[in-house]
Amino acid sequence: MQKQNPQEHYTAYQLKLPVEIEKIIEISDPVYSFSEVMDHIDLNKYLTIEERRSGRPRYDQKTLLKIILFAFMENGYASVREIKKYCKTDIRYMWLLQDNPPPSHMTIDNFMNKTMLENIDRIFADVNEYIFQKEQVDLNHVYIDGTKISANAGKYSWxxxxxxxxxxxxxxxxxxxxxxxxxxxxxxxxxxxxxxxxxxxxxxxxxxxxxxxxxxxxxxxxxxxxxxxxxxxxxxxxxxxxxxxxxxxxxxxxxxxxxxxxxxSKTDHDATFMRMKRDHMGNDQLLPGYNIQCAVCDGFIAAFDVYQYASDMDCFQPLIERFQSLYGQYPEYPVADAGYGSYNNYLYCEEHGMEKFMKFTMYEKESKNEKYRNDPYRAVNFPINESGLPVCPNGKEFHFIYSRPVRGNKYGRTEEYFQCEDCSGCPHKEKCCKCKGNRIVRLNEELTQFHAEVLNNLNSIHGALLRMNRSIQSEGTFGTIKWNRSYIRARRRGIKSLFLEFGMISCGFNLHKFHLKKVALRSAA
Structure with missing residues (x-):
């Protein structure tokens, strides 16, 4: 009989922990900023806290919510297995667990897909309510931007x-x-x-x-x-x-x-094929994805949403309505790039008392190219005679033909079409129009006035500051989320699940931003 050697199971390392775990965690750790916000939120109003009548007792949902949000605050995005690992190995998660055993990955996943899916809106609003009040966030200046995220779907399943x-x-x-x-x-x-x-x-x-x-x-x-x-x-x-x-x-x-x-996409019915900046084939092909929009105030995400539209123009109005539902007001200065400036969106701002600080498509040319801006052959630069008709550089009148509703317009607006009385033998024919017959122009006086107002707003000192802030805040937000925190592709399938996913990312982003501002203030003091 072989003699057992007890030295095989011996180790010189022994577990030594202090009685109070808080003594190990540094005073400047993010977990304290996180706990400050969570302690000022009533979590009972949207969590199921009563015990089950049969079966195993339910895991404490407040604890689950805290460890999930803290994981997203620290990492930008965290999978359920990573959160489970943190609960077993990270002293800060052990402190948040408060003597509760580490949850399994299925417990975390079920909590996300059931409780958090239904209440992520309210959780996001409650987190923002405390942070915005503490930081005195300005909700009148809103910087809007969007990004396209590749869906968790087959690239060729269109x-x-x-x-x-x-x-x-x-x-x-x-x-x-x-x-x-x-x-x-x-x-x-x-x-x-x-x-x-x-x-x-x-x-x-x-x-x-x-x-x-x-x-x-x-x-x-x-x-x-x-x-x-x-x-x-x-x-x-x-x-x-x-x-x-x-x-x-x-x-x-x-x-x-x-x-x-x-x-x-066949593998994600909610995903729409659209062009992405990151194209793995390098041939500008369409890929399944979603359009994620954010409204940023003072560096914090004030509102977000997930859309199936490839165009940013279609996302502006629902995003502002979502902002209004969260804070009970419309922003006075919504600032966005040229992807949002459209006739419908300008009318929407006019209706709700918002200033127009969204660039339109030809803004760069209008503001920087003097030759294009003063081109006498552009229809908007034609002088109007006493009869109210446009006159071309050759002195010919343009007569009204018909009016047509603006495509996609919900306000009953129309645009007018005018045709030149005679273009034959015109010395300006080559520069003015290459058409065979008489030139037809489309005019929308209201849209022209909107463009002039937008140019005046954006080229003012206030407008220049807002444009600079938009590039820093809104684009900087997506830069942090996508590149610093490595979230460049959706992990979940379906628009509702992706809304939950980005909602947790937004909560984590705002909590992390709140902590960084506290650290900066403490360092300055």
């Missing part, structure tokens, strides 16, 4: 709405041809199926059922495989069944896209 619509129209033509063949066979029975331009799925299913009854076909006796000859009736029935299934597939895909999108 579904195009227009492709589905075109293929469905082609399929309608094939169904018409098929019904004509079926009518040729049922003519002797005195039955004829209606031929239409478009076919509803229910109508075709009724035709299929009726045709099977008329020809007396038994689906149980259908033949398949090599060496078996199918009857003409079986071929027509199988073909119509195939077309019905294809129509269902197209209808489902068009429904998933909805009215506002033209594509989606």
């Amino acid at each position: 579904v195009w709405k227009k492709s589905c619509e075109k293929n469905r129209i082609k399929l309608f033509a094939k169904i018409t041809e098929l019904l004509e063949n079926m009518n040729a066979g049922t003519a002797l029975l005195g039955v004829k199926f209606d031929i239409r331009e478009e076919y509803a799925i229910e109508y075709l299913e009724e035709i299929l059922k009726k045709y099977i009854e008329l020809v007396g076909f038994d689906p149980g006796k259908a033949v398949h495989g090599k060496g078996n000859h199918k009857t003409s009736e079986q071929r027509l029935i199988e073909k119509l069944s195939e077309y019905i299934e294809r129509l269902k597939k197209y209808a489902e895909r068009i429904k998933i896209c909805g009215n506002d999108r033209n594509s989606y």
Whole structure:
């Protein structure tokens, strides 16, 4: 019998911990700033704190919320397994646990997907309420910017709405041809199926059922495989069944896209294909993603949202409405780049008493290129005569043709179209217009006035300071989140889950910013 050596299980290291863990944590540690905010928030109003009547007792939800938010404050983003690891190895998480055992990764995940998913809005608002009051954050100056985040979806799993619509129209033509063949066979029975331009799925299913009854076909006796000859009736029935299934597939895909999108991903139905700054193929291809928008005040994220629109113009109004729902007011100075300046957004600012500090598309040329700004051949620079009609450099009048509603406008605004009375033999023809007939121009006097107001606002001293602050604060916020904290791709699938994910990131960002300002103030003192 081999003798056991007790030295094999011996170690010279022994665990030694003080009675009070707080003595190890430095006084300037972020956990104290975090605890200050959490202690001033009533967590009971949106957490389920009552015990279960049966089964295992529920893990303390206040503790779960604290360790999750602190993990996002420290790391920018933290997976559930990383949070579990921190609870076992980091002395600060042990202090937050307050003698509770470390939770499992499934406990953390279930809490995120159930409780936090429903209440992330309120948690974000409560965290901001204390921080903004403490830091005296100015909510009148809001700096807006957005970024496109790659979705957690297959890069080549696209579904195009227009492709589905075109293929469905082609399929309608094939169904018409098929019904004509079926009518040729049922003519002797005195039955004829209606031929239409478009076919509803229910109508075709009724035709299929009726045709099977008329020809007396038994689906149980259908033949398949090599060496078996199918009857003409079986071929027509199988073909119509195939077309019905294809129509269902197209209808489902068009429904998933909805009215506002033209594509989606098969592996994440909420993701839309859009152009990204980071293209792994380097050929400017479309990738599945989301448009994340942030409204920043004094360096803190005041409001955020996740959208499926590729254009920033469509995100401005819902983001401001979200800001208003959180703080009960509209910002006086919403500052944004040229991606947000549109006729609809200027009208929206006019309606809600907000100043117009959003650049428009040609802002750089308008403000810096004097030749472009004073170009006499631009329609907006045409003088207006006594009759109220534009006059070209050759002295010809432009007469009103028609007016048309502005595309996507919800305010009933229109734009007017004018045509020159005679462009033949004009010495300015090459510089003014390359069209064959008389030149047609589109004028919108209200939009022209908005552009002049925006130029005046942005080129003032106040406007220059706001433009400088926007590049520092809003773009700096996304720079910190994406590059300093390595969040460049969505981890969760679905727009609701991504809203939760970025909500936790925003809470962590504001908490971290609050701590840094406290440290800076302490150092200055």
